[in-house]
Amino acid sequence: MARALAIAERDEKPAIQEVPAQIPEAGQVRVAVEAASVNGIDAATAAGYLWDLMPHTFPVTLGRDFAGLVQAVGDGVTNVQVGDRVAGVITGMALGKGAIADSATVDAGTTAVIPEAVSSAQAAGLGLVGLTATALLDALKLTADDTVLVSGATGGVGAVAVQLAAATGAKVIGTARPGAAEFVRGLGAHEVVDYTADLGAAVQVVAPDGVTAVVHAAGDPATLAGVLQPGGRLASALGATPEQAGRDDVTVLTAMADATSEQLTKLLEATANGSLQVPVFRTYTFDEAHQAVTDFGNHKLGKLVIIIR
Numbered sequence: 001m002a003r004a005l006a007i008a009e010r011d012e013k014p015a016i017q018e019v020p021a022q023i024p025e026a027g028q029v030r031v032a033v034e035a036a037s038v039n040g041i042d043a044a045t046a047a048g049y050l051w052d053l054m055p056h057t058f059p060v061t062l063g064r065d066f067a068g069l070v071q072a073v074g075d076g077v078t079n080v081q082v083g084d085r086v087a088g089v090i091t092g093m094a095l096g097k098g099a100i101a102d103s104a105t106v107d108a109g110t111t112a113v114i115p116e117a118v119s120s121a122q123a124a125g126l127g128l129v130g131l132t133a134t135a136l137l138d139a140l141k142l143t144a145d146d147t148v149l150v151s152g153a154t155g156g157v158g159a160v161a162v163q164l165a166a167a168t169g170a171k172v173i174g175t176a177r178p179g180a181a182e183f184v185r186g187l188g189a190h191e192v193v194d195y196t197a198d199l200g201a202a203v204q205v206v207a208p209d210g211v212t213a214v215v216h217a218a219g220d221p222a223t224l225a226g227v228l229q230p231g232g233r234l235a236s237a238l239g240a241t242p243e244q245a246g247r248d249d250v251t252v253l254t255a256m257a258d259a260t261s262e263q264l265t266k267l268l269e270a271t272a273n274g275s276l277q278v279p280v281f282r283t284y285t286f287d288e289a290h291q292a293v294t295d296f297g298n299h300k301l302g303k304l305v306i307i308i309r
């Protein structure tokens, strides 16, 4: 058996409990988890918002990304071996397997060896949000001529997106509620706008002609599309549609995290060489894991990480 933050049955709350331990199948690895992070999908699952939207196989263990030591490998695994410290992401549209557990079983193709300079807490906090931010930036193809608004810059996805956007040479404007501007500037944003007031007016002050690109990691698509110049593009992590954006002279792109060893390795190497920060706002013990999920929507800056061992 394994210990996990899991939901035993429909309409129950998550709690630390024993769940069946998994034997890695071909192409999979089992990892002794050292740290796991909380993502929006965990908060939504815990709140019961996904009961009828995604298939649940009970007990449903929460958590989509983690770092830990490989305990066992299935047939055909060549990219990692027993004893390696790896980061990994659990992908897919089904809920059941999770990362907030003392052991997790995942496809080896969605794991990568963690460089020594990167802590397990950082690696766990980077996985899903780093891959999502990468997909958003890949969709936008920013250049130094762009002015980009990152909406949700104080969150996990947005914090990485601000840094990746700044690295392209584009002018970066990040959103923050009052009191959080310094955090966003510290990630490399040139300007910060208060999204709790009139966002359009605040963007106009710092970008009088509007922006050429928007990273949508939070907020109302129509409001965000409203600050785009004609011909601009909006990349959404929330599946925003052109209809929601409400403009036919801009391009709306959808970005999904593409979990591969190669993408994870790039993000981990950038963290190791200091070009990418993983802002961990708070760490929790395994016993506090449910609290971490509860705290997810409570105005944190960056990531919440659970230290399992």
Ligand SMILES: NC(=O)c1ccc[n+]([C@@H]2O[C@H](COP(=O)([O-])OP(=O)(O)OC[C@H]3O[C@@H](n4cnc5c(N)ncnc54)[C@H](OP(=O)(O)O)[C@@H]3O)[C@@H](O)[C@H]2O)c1
Pocket (backbone or CB within 6 Å): 039, 040, 041, 128, 129, 132, 151, 152, 153, 154, 155, 156, 157, 158, 175, 176, 177, 195, 217, 218, 219, 220, 236, 237, 238, 239, 255, 256, 257, 296, 297, 298, 299, 300, 301, 302
């Ligand atoms: N497509 C994919 O593959 C994928 C993968 C992962 C996540 N996602 C989605 O991406 C989104 C971001 O994820 P995350 O992990 O970064 O979530 P998060 O950590 O909760 O970040 C969201 C941030 O947005 C801020 N915010 C709230 N309302 C806002 C508004 N109207 N305008 C601007 N900022 C606002 C929040 O800050 P305050 O409330 O403190 O102000 C918070 O810092 C979520 O919807 C998640 O489901 C998609």
